[in-house]
Amino acid sequence: MMTTLTLTPSLLAGTVTVPSSKSMGHRFLICAALAQGESWIRDVSFSKDIAATKRCLEALGATITEAKGEKGRKNYFVKGQQPHQKSPLMDCGESGSTLRFLIPLAALDGNCYNFIGEGELGTRPLTPYETIFKEENLQFHYGSERHFPLSVQGPLKSGHFVVPGDVSSQFISGLLFALPLLQTDSTIEITGPFESQSYVALTLSALSTFGIHVFQDEPRLYRVLGGQAYRPYSGSVEGDFSQAAFFLVAGALGKGISIRGVKTNSLQGDKAILPILQRMGAKIEEGPESLTIYPSVLHGIRIDASDCPDLVPILSVAAALAKGTTEITHAERLRLKECDRLKAMATELIKMGAKIEERPDGLVIRGIPMLHGAGLDSWNDHRVAMSLAIASTRSDGPVILTGSESVQKSYPQFWQDYESLGGKIK
Helix, strand or coil, X not given: CCCEEEEECCCCCEEEECCECHHHHHHHHHHHHHECEEEEEEEEECCHHHHHHHHHHHHCXXXXXXXXXXXXXXXXXXXXXXXXXXXXXXXXXXXXHXXXXXXXXXXXXXXEEEEECCCCHHHCCCHHHHHHHHHCCCEEEEEECCEEEEEEECCCCCCEEEEECCCCCHHHHHHXXXXXXXXXXXXXXXXXXXXXXXXXXXXXXXXXXXXXXXXXXXXXXXXXXXXXXXXXXXXXXXXXXXXXXXXXXXXHHCCCEEEECCCCCCCCHHHHHHHHHHHCCCCEEEECCEEEECCCCCECCEEECCCCHHHHHHHHHHHHCCECEEEEECCHHHHHCCCCHHHHHHHHHHHXXXXXXXXXXXXXXXXXXXXXXXXXXXXXXXXXXXXXXXXXXXXXXXXXXXXXXXXHHCCCCHHHHHHHCCCEEC
């Protein structure tokens, strides 16, 4: 059921603790589920995407028990083991990470698994896996033309895997999770532009934490030793820069905001929000696990989004209210997310009076001092909904936002945090 909220303009200020990194949450749960033993993964912010990964890892044989953590977070007690089929059904919800990370793991034991999902997930590209499976004579069949269910059956064998670097780094990560469990060594070769390298770095960091070693022999060649074993690990998941980005922009456009729970030495690619906003003129003060952004006069810049595509929706809001022109490039993959995020942000911000030109791979935005109140749609996309909420704080009238429940996908507490900083919701 679609939920509509009326957002009355109000500049945000105060202190907020952002959710844990969804990217690292996925990776830690997967590694823990593959470890021979017991792991305790703490401080995981609940979201529909994390729930999807938990559900599918249980289908692959892991036992995962939830316990309440602090500030609405969850702790997961994970008893891991070599993947084996407990259920053939892999319900990925709307989580592209779950789908792409777990297809190679489902192909390890030789059983048939049926992947299903919701929303636009069935339209997300899977060509790199389809090519690999066909070359290896493994099953990779859709129920109907490019629609779920997707039937996958191994067994996957070690070898040399060629993966394009400009579709999604999730295919590389998915192979990196699975290949150490095969008996002999494998290599992964990246072809074409290697985008979102920072997400592969997150995967390598998680693998190392759980005792798995991958060698990068060349910038585009990974060597994965076979016969490895994941080791159990207990620890916390750090705060999420992709979620912090919304309130960092809100603080610059508003009265200043302090953000707790993020590590400024993080490997997260979306930490790029800090230098980008600083280049736009924002004043940011960094602590070991906190950030404070002060009210700032932003100005337009050129932004290469190839390594931080998830930041584009909220950066388009910052650009719409910055002095001068901002050009966002290398963001064409955003057209294949939960929605076409380039079209969504251009369409909705134009309703608010923004001056935006949509290009095949990005946006050109000419900033204005104030946006206008309007009726807006979230396009059933969590990042669009949260970005438009921040845009409403600098509008001259109420914003009526349809589809506000979409934030459940990644940040269920968003509206509560928004109100705690002075956001007005009806």
